[in-house]
Amino acid sequence: MDNLAITANIAEIVGAxxxxxxxxxxVLQMRQIRExxxxxAAIELFRFYGNPSFTxxxxxxxHMPDGLTAEExxxxxxxxxxxxxxxxxxxxxxxxxxxxxxxxxxxxxHLIGASTLILWKKLELWTAKFREETDNDYLFEWFQxxxxxxDHYDEEDQRPAYEAYRTWIPQHLLxxx
Numbered sequence: 082m083d084n085l086a087i088t089a090n091i092a093e094i095v096g097a098x099x100x101x102x103x104x105x106x107x108v109l110q111m112r113q114i115r116e117x118x119x120x121x122a123a124i125e126l127f128r129f130y131g132n133p134s135f136t137x138x139x140x141x142x143x144h145m146p147d148g149l150t151a152e153e154x155x156x157x158x159x160x161x162x163x164x165x166x167x168x169x170x171x172x173x174x175x176x177x178x179x180x181x182x183x184x185x186x187x188x189x190x191h192l193i194g195a196s197t198l199i200l201w202k203k204l205e206l207w208t209a210k211f212r213e214e215t216d217n218d219y220l221f222e223w224f225q226x227x228x229x230x231x232d233h234y235d236e237e238d239q240r241p242a243y244e245a246y247r248t249w250i251p252q253h254l255l256x257x258x
Contacts, residue, residue, distance in 0.1 A: 139196065141161065172197060176227035179227055197231055201225070208221050
């Protein structure tokens, strides 16, 4: 009977250890999956921003003056309002992905922060008029939210990346030192 009790106790200990090891493994897997999801979202963000139609729209808008009215945008016969719509819709998606923490804020800030702020300056009046005309304050709300977050984010080093990270060293080279 003692051997049976000892065997039962060992089986309980082994079972408990297996459960603990399984939980640890599950947590590690969840972290890895979350990291992979963030990496894929960052790639998707790059795709959003690297889309040729979007790139043309951004290029066109960057050459326009700040504070364009809806009338000025609509008067353009070369599809400036289509460009505004594409930019705003894309930024809306990026804002949602940032808010949901699918894409890390620092990645968004480093990749498109400055241009997002510039584009909003050009489209803010158009957006306000569009909201007024449709009686919908929710139009491009996440684009505006993203701009507010980027505007309030106070990065320690405000210099351009080529200056701020001049002494940057890849992680694998740091380990060799």
